[in-house]
Amino acid sequence: MKCSLCLQEKKLIKSHIIPEFCFKHLYDQGHKYHNLSTSMDENNFTRQKGIWERLLCLECDQYLSRFETYAAKIIDEDIYRRFFCSENPITLSGIDYPKFKIFQLSLLWRASISKNQFYSGIRLGPHEDKIREMILHENPGKPHEYGCHMQGIIEKSKVVREFILKPDTIRIDGYKACRFILCGCLWGFVVSSRSQFFKGCDLFLNESGHLVLPWEIAKKTNLLSGLALELSNAGKLIY
Ligand SMILES: [Zn+2]
Numbered sequence: 001m002k003c004s005l006c007l008q009e010k011k012l013i014k015s016h017i018i019p020e021f022c023f024k025h026l027y028d029q030g031h032k033y034h035n036l037s038t039s040m041d042e043n044n045f046t047r048q049k050g051i052w053e054r055l056l057c058l059e060c061d062q063y064l065s066r067f068e069t070y071a072a073k074i075i076d077e078d079i080y081r082r083f084f085c086s087e088n089p090i091t092l093s094g095i096d097y098p099k100f101k102i103f104q105l106s107l108l109w110r111a112s113i114s115k116n117q118f119y120s121g122i123r124l125g126p127h128e129d130k131i132r133e134m135i136l137h138e139n140p141g142k143p144h145e146y147g148c149h150m151q152g153i154i155e156k157s158k159v160v161r162e163f164i165l166k167p168d169t170i171r172i173d174g175y176k177a178c179r180f181i182l183c184g185c186l187w188g189f190v191v192s193s194r195s196q197f198f199k200g201c202d203l204f205l206n207e208s209g210h211l212v213l214p215w216e217i218a219k220k221t222n223l224l225s226g227l228a229l230e231l232s233n234a235g236k237l238i239y
Contacts, residue, residue, distance in 0.1 A: 066099075080159055
Protein backbone atom coordinates (compact mmCIF):
# COMPACT_ATOMS: atom_id res chain seq x y z
CA MET A 1 0.00 0.00 0.00
CA LYS A 2 1.04 3.57 -0.54
CA CYS A 3 2.59 5.46 2.38
CA SER A 4 0.75 8.77 2.90
CA LEU A 5 3.97 10.72 3.50
CA CYS A 6 6.62 9.44 1.04
CA LEU A 7 3.95 8.11 -1.40
CA GLN A 8 5.99 4.95 -2.02
CA GLU A 9 4.50 1.47 -2.15
CA LYS A 10 5.53 -0.01 1.18
CA LYS A 11 4.23 -2.10 4.03
CA LEU A 12 2.28 0.22 6.30
CA ILE A 13 2.49 0.07 10.06
CA LYS A 14 0.09 1.19 12.78
CA SER A 15 0.61 4.93 13.26
CA HIS A 16 -0.91 7.25 15.81
CA ILE A 17 -2.62 10.41 14.66
CA ILE A 18 -2.26 12.23 17.97
CA PRO A 19 1.01 10.86 19.39
CA GLU A 20 0.79 8.36 22.20
CA PHE A 21 2.67 10.64 24.60
CA CYS A 22 -0.32 13.03 24.55
CA PHE A 23 -2.52 10.27 25.96
CA LYS A 24 -0.33 9.35 28.92
CA HIS A 25 -2.15 11.69 31.32
CA LEU A 26 -5.58 10.47 30.21
CA TYR A 27 -5.31 6.86 31.24
CA ASP A 28 -7.01 5.70 34.40
CA GLN A 29 -5.57 2.94 36.58
CA GLY A 30 -6.82 0.30 34.14
CA HIS A 31 -4.85 2.04 31.36
CA LYS A 32 -8.07 3.16 29.71
CA TYR A 33 -9.18 6.64 28.83
CA HIS A 34 -12.64 8.11 28.40
CA ASN A 35 -13.88 9.33 25.06
CA LEU A 36 -16.70 11.84 25.48
CA SER A 37 -18.91 12.97 22.64
CA THR A 38 -21.49 15.74 22.55
CA SER A 39 -23.37 13.94 19.78
CA MET A 40 -26.65 12.27 20.76
CA ASP A 41 -25.84 9.51 18.22
CA GLU A 42 -22.52 8.58 19.75
CA ASN A 43 -22.12 7.03 23.18
CA ASN A 44 -19.26 7.79 25.53
CA PHE A 45 -16.80 4.91 25.55
CA THR A 46 -13.41 3.95 26.87
CA ARG A 47 -10.32 3.11 24.87
CA GLN A 48 -7.15 1.23 25.73
CA LYS A 49 -4.84 3.11 23.38
CA GLY A 50 -4.75 6.26 21.30
CA ILE A 51 -6.36 6.14 17.86
CA TRP A 52 -4.15 4.55 15.22
CA GLU A 53 -4.36 3.77 11.52
CA ARG A 54 -2.15 2.21 8.87
CA LEU A 55 -1.01 5.40 7.16
CA LEU A 56 2.79 5.42 7.09
CA CYS A 57 5.72 3.15 6.29
CA LEU A 58 8.14 2.29 9.07
CA GLU A 59 10.76 4.79 7.86
CA CYS A 60 8.28 7.69 7.76
CA ASP A 61 6.84 6.76 11.15
CA GLN A 62 10.34 6.71 12.64
CA TYR A 63 11.14 10.00 10.92
CA LEU A 64 8.10 11.67 12.53
CA SER A 65 8.85 10.15 15.93
CA ARG A 66 12.04 12.27 16.08
CA PHE A 67 9.90 15.41 16.15
CA GLU A 68 7.46 13.87 18.63
CA THR A 69 10.28 13.05 21.03
CA TYR A 70 11.51 16.61 20.84
CA ALA A 71 8.02 18.11 21.29
CA ALA A 72 7.29 15.85 24.28
CA LYS A 73 10.48 17.11 25.94
CA ILE A 74 9.62 20.78 25.33
CA ILE A 75 6.07 20.28 26.63
CA ASP A 76 7.15 18.36 29.75
CA GLU A 77 10.28 20.27 30.64
CA ASP A 78 9.63 23.82 29.47
CA ILE A 79 5.94 24.51 28.99
CA TYR A 80 4.49 22.74 32.06
CA ARG A 81 7.12 24.13 34.39
CA ARG A 82 6.65 27.69 33.26
CA PHE A 83 2.84 27.90 33.48
CA PHE A 84 2.88 28.61 37.18
CA CYS A 85 5.21 31.55 37.16
CA SER A 86 3.57 34.92 37.66
CA GLU A 87 3.71 36.01 34.04
CA ASN A 88 0.91 35.62 31.58
CA PRO A 89 1.71 35.11 28.75
CA ILE A 90 4.92 33.19 29.28
CA THR A 91 7.63 33.50 26.62
CA LEU A 92 9.69 30.43 25.90
CA SER A 93 12.99 30.75 24.14
CA GLY A 94 15.58 28.38 22.73
CA ILE A 95 13.05 26.17 20.98
CA ASP A 96 14.40 24.43 17.88
CA TYR A 97 12.10 26.08 15.31
CA PRO A 98 12.28 23.40 12.57
CA LYS A 99 11.80 20.49 14.98
CA PHE A 100 8.87 21.92 16.93
CA LYS A 101 7.18 23.38 13.85
CA ILE A 102 7.41 20.10 11.94
CA PHE A 103 5.83 18.39 14.95
CA GLN A 104 2.97 20.90 14.86
CA LEU A 105 2.55 20.41 11.10
CA SER A 106 2.57 16.63 11.45
CA LEU A 107 -0.23 16.80 14.02
CA LEU A 108 -2.39 18.92 11.72
CA TRP A 109 -1.60 16.89 8.61
CA ARG A 110 -2.19 13.48 10.19
CA ALA A 111 -5.59 14.58 11.45
CA SER A 112 -6.51 15.69 7.92
CA ILE A 113 -5.48 12.42 6.23
CA SER A 114 -7.07 10.25 8.90
CA LYS A 115 -10.22 8.35 8.00
CA ASN A 116 -11.22 8.04 11.64
CA GLN A 117 -14.43 9.86 12.51
CA PHE A 118 -12.72 11.51 15.50
CA TYR A 119 -10.71 13.65 13.06
CA SER A 120 -13.51 14.39 10.59
CA GLY A 121 -13.52 18.06 11.70
CA ILE A 122 -10.09 18.61 10.13
CA ARG A 123 -9.96 18.68 6.34
CA LEU A 124 -7.18 20.73 4.79
CA GLY A 125 -8.11 20.45 1.11
CA PRO A 126 -5.33 21.78 -1.15
CA HIS A 127 -3.19 22.66 1.89
CA GLU A 128 -2.89 18.98 2.80
CA ASP A 129 -0.37 18.15 0.09
CA LYS A 130 1.61 21.37 0.66
CA ILE A 131 2.02 20.43 4.32
CA ARG A 132 2.94 16.85 3.36
CA GLU A 133 5.78 18.21 1.19
CA MET A 134 6.95 20.54 3.97
CA ILE A 135 7.07 17.64 6.45
CA LEU A 136 8.73 15.23 4.01
CA HIS A 137 11.48 17.73 3.12
CA GLU A 138 11.89 18.92 6.70
CA ASN A 139 10.91 22.41 5.60
CA PRO A 140 9.19 24.24 8.50
CA GLY A 141 8.27 27.22 6.29
CA LYS A 142 7.84 30.74 7.62
CA PRO A 143 6.26 31.17 11.06
CA HIS A 144 2.95 32.36 9.54
CA GLU A 145 2.73 29.35 7.20
CA TYR A 146 0.29 27.08 9.04
CA GLY A 147 1.34 28.85 12.23
CA CYS A 148 -0.02 27.50 15.49
CA HIS A 149 -1.22 29.68 18.34
CA MET A 150 -0.89 27.74 21.59
CA GLN A 151 -2.69 28.55 24.81
CA GLY A 152 -2.29 26.79 28.15
CA ILE A 153 -5.35 25.63 30.10
CA ILE A 154 -5.09 25.64 33.89
CA GLU A 155 -7.56 24.58 36.58
CA LYS A 156 -7.03 24.49 40.34
CA SER A 157 -3.29 25.12 39.96
CA LYS A 158 -2.93 22.19 37.58
CA VAL A 159 -2.46 21.98 33.85
CA VAL A 160 -5.57 20.32 32.39
CA ARG A 161 -3.75 17.44 30.71
CA GLU A 162 -6.39 14.75 31.15
CA PHE A 163 -8.43 15.90 28.23
CA ILE A 164 -8.31 15.55 24.43
CA LEU A 165 -11.02 17.27 22.45
CA LYS A 166 -12.33 16.14 19.07
CA PRO A 167 -10.55 18.64 16.83
CA ASP A 168 -12.63 21.02 14.75
CA THR A 169 -12.43 23.89 12.29
CA ILE A 170 -13.77 27.37 12.87
CA ARG A 171 -13.27 30.80 11.29
CA ILE A 172 -11.36 33.56 13.06
CA ASP A 173 -11.44 37.00 11.43
CA GLY A 174 -12.30 35.27 8.14
CA TYR A 175 -9.38 32.80 8.40
CA LYS A 176 -9.81 29.04 8.58
CA ALA A 177 -8.54 27.84 11.97
CA CYS A 178 -8.17 24.21 13.05
CA ARG A 179 -8.35 23.61 16.82
CA PHE A 180 -7.03 20.80 18.97
CA ILE A 181 -6.95 20.46 22.74
CA LEU A 182 -4.25 18.13 23.97
CA CYS A 183 -1.34 18.13 26.42
CA GLY A 184 -3.03 20.87 28.48
CA CYS A 185 -2.99 23.33 25.60
CA LEU A 186 -5.30 24.63 22.94
CA TRP A 187 -3.50 24.42 19.59
CA GLY A 188 -5.03 26.68 16.95
CA PHE A 189 -3.63 26.47 13.40
CA VAL A 190 -4.31 29.19 10.84
CA VAL A 191 -4.76 27.45 7.48
CA SER A 192 -4.73 30.05 4.72
CA SER A 193 -2.63 31.10 1.75
CA ARG A 194 -2.79 34.71 3.02
CA SER A 195 -1.86 33.93 6.62
CA GLN A 196 0.91 36.56 6.59
CA PHE A 197 -1.86 39.13 7.10
CA PHE A 198 -3.37 37.34 10.11
CA LYS A 199 -3.37 39.66 13.15
CA GLY A 200 -2.04 37.11 15.66
CA CYS A 201 1.15 36.13 13.77
CA ASP A 202 3.36 37.32 16.65
CA LEU A 203 1.94 34.48 18.77
CA PHE A 204 3.32 31.80 16.46
CA LEU A 205 6.63 30.12 17.21
CA ASN A 206 9.24 32.22 15.39
CA GLU A 207 12.49 31.32 13.67
CA SER A 208 14.56 32.53 16.64
CA GLY A 209 12.88 29.88 18.79
CA HIS A 210 10.59 32.22 20.76
CA LEU A 211 7.07 31.11 21.59
CA VAL A 212 4.59 33.38 23.34
CA LEU A 213 2.17 31.24 25.29
CA PRO A 214 -0.76 32.78 27.17
CA TRP A 215 -2.62 30.61 29.67
CA GLU A 216 -6.15 30.75 30.90
CA ILE A 217 -8.29 29.21 33.62
CA ALA A 218 -10.34 26.39 32.05
CA LYS A 219 -13.69 27.71 33.31
CA LYS A 220 -13.07 31.00 31.57
CA THR A 221 -12.24 29.33 28.26
CA ASN A 222 -15.33 29.67 26.06
CA LEU A 223 -14.51 26.49 24.20
CA LEU A 224 -14.32 24.34 27.33
CA SER A 225 -17.24 25.86 29.18
CA GLY A 226 -19.34 25.50 25.98
CA LEU A 227 -18.30 21.88 25.67
CA ALA A 228 -19.17 21.13 29.31
CA LEU A 229 -22.61 22.60 28.68
CA GLU A 230 -23.11 20.52 25.52
CA LEU A 231 -22.05 17.33 27.33
CA SER A 232 -24.34 18.14 30.20
CA ASN A 233 -27.26 18.80 27.84
CA ALA A 234 -26.59 15.47 26.13
CA GLY A 235 -26.63 13.80 29.57
CA LYS A 236 -23.08 12.60 29.12
CA LEU A 237 -20.99 14.48 31.62
CA ILE A 238 -18.90 12.17 33.77
CA TYR A 239 -18.42 13.41 37.29
ZN1 LIG B 1 6.84 6.44 3.84
